[in-house]
Amino acid sequence: MVFRTFSHGIHPPEAKHTATLPIQRFPFPPNLVMLLAPNIGKASRPIVREGQEVLRGQKIAEVQGMMSVPVHAPTTGVVTRIGESLNMDGVMAPAIILQPYPGSDQSIQVETPVDVDSLTPAQIIQGIQEIGMVGLGGAAFHTHVKYSPPSGKKVHTLVLNGCECEPYMTADHRVMLEQAQDVVTGSRLIAKATGVEKIVIAVESNKMDAVETLKKAIGNDPKFSVETLQTKYPQGAEKMITRALFGMDIPTRGLPADIGLIISNVTTVAEIGRLLPKGRGVIERVITLAGEGIDRPGNYLIPIGTPLNFMLDEVGFNDKARQVVLGGPMMGKGVAFLETPVTKGITGIIVLSEREMRQLGHRVQPCIQCGECVRACPIHLNPSKLGRLAQKERYEDMAAEFNLGDCFECGSCSYVCPSHIPLVHLFRVAKKVNRARSN
Ligand code: SF4
Numbered sequence: 001m002v003f004r005t006f007s008h009g010i011h012p013p014e015a016k017h018t019a020t021l022p023i024q025r026f027p028f029p030p031n032l033v034m035l036l037a038p039n040i041g042k043a044s045r046p047i048v049r050e051g052q053e054v055l056r057g058q059k060i061a062e063v064q065g066m067m068s069v070p071v072h073a074p075t076t077g078v079v080t081r082i083g084e085s086l087n088m089d090g091v092m093a094p095a096i097i098l099q100p101y102p103g104s105d106q107s108i109q110v111e112t113p114v115d116v117d118s119l120t121p122a123q124i125i126q127g128i129q130e131i132g133m134v135g136l137g138g139a140a141f142h143t144h145v146k147y148s149p150p151s152g153k154k155v156h157t158l159v160l161n162g163c164e165c166e167p168y169m170t171a172d173h174r175v176m177l178e179q180a181q182d183v184v185t186g187s188r189l190i191a192k193a194t195g196v197e198k199i200v201i202a203v204e205s206n207k208m209d210a211v212e213t214l215k216k217a218i219g220n221d222p223k224f225s226v227e228t229l230q231t232k233y234p235q236g237a238e239k240m241i242t243r244a245l246f247g248m249d250i251p252t253r254g255l256p257a258d259i260g261l262i263i264s265n266v267t268t269v270a271e272i273g274r275l276l277p278k279g280r281g282v283i284e285r286v287i288t289l290a291g292e293g294i295d296r297p298g299n300y301l302i303p304i305g306t307p308l309n310f311m312l313d314e315v316g317f318n319d320k321a322r323q324v325v326l327g328g329p330m331m332g333k334g335v336a337f338l339e340t341p342v343t344k345g346i347t348g349i350i351v352l353s354e355r356e357m358r359q360l361g362h363r364v365q366p367c368i369q370c371g372e373c374v375r376a377c378p379i380h381l382n383p384s385k386l387g388r389l390a391q392k393e394r395y396e397d398m399a400a401e402f403n404l405g406d407c408f409e410c411g412s413c414s415y416v417c418p419s420h421i422p423l424v425h426l427f428r429v430a431k432k433v434n435r436a437r438s439n
């Protein structure tokens, strides 16, 4: 069978060994580190004090403006410190540290159930902010902002991104299998809030069990369709999913709303469907733990704020471990500080062995002008040329003449490069320098 897709792209080894493993709940660590500014936007403001007892589900930090979400306590326990803690980039950031009470169970103690059928569109958007929702697909952008398109832009279709094209990652896949009804409930709420007429759920062809489960959950509702897309990387990128589904392009520096779309990760939508009717905050998330460097890979429901080293000890951090990657191996980042905590945007943690790193390619050699990177780039850039300019530090020329700004850092070019040139890393540096120069 031929499935819809985009041109170019790559197909790295999938390594989705955890796809058949049901989601398991994780225990509480000795301390939870609740970062107050884990993503873009403004940090939330603490509304608890040191020494205060808190209940699981209680709000502990409130919003500061539109580009902010509240933080809720994932555990019943005590606030031991309000100050700063290391984030993933190794930078100190505002945080609340909680100590779970010994024997705290994982039942929710604070929630405010709502009759979602009686909510107006504006109340649904406000409710999504109130539960502290950000994009759970990795970007962690504020969901209530995403669902409020700029005035004058009419949206007609909600696209649920269930592609999960990164090798190793299976958390979205498990959510589609285990929480299909929540996906449907969340979709209906978002449709009411935004006024879209159609809902398209896009799933890659390596998850046919999820396609069937979702179709059953939808039943005969004509608003919905489930589309199966070819298994290919980076099928889950917004630009690629749009091209594969509709043959349309999101304009350069534009938004999906410019062509009438709202695109949302499928786990985000499932969580809205599960949490909003109960008035519960986001206090945990499903994370894929995989790679040969751990003994018990799987999909785990992990409290937000759990330090990475606690997670890795729980699943058996073994002596094959060579590199810890946050997110999938294509777009993820190497982790330098294992004391840092899980935030809402973390989809997976991969611990690669020497063998897996060799498979992904790591020894750098000169460019042999083979053109493989040009053939792989899904948006038809010239990564080889961009890479040569980066090595000469001609960062402004890269943006002005070779569309560096369009690169969405999918890593396909680095992956196929037989010389193992870290192209995507060079592009990230170039963008960072250009941003600093323009400020
Ligand atoms: S240039 Fe950017 S968008 Fe193109 S393949 Fe490389 S990382 Fe992906």
Ligand code: SF4
Pocket (backbone or CB within 6 Å): 366, 367, 368, 369, 370, 371, 372, 373, 374, 383, 384, 387, 416, 417, 418, 419, 420, 421
């Ligand atoms: S794939 Fe690597 S070696 Fe080939 S042209 Fe691109 S940068 Fe050069």
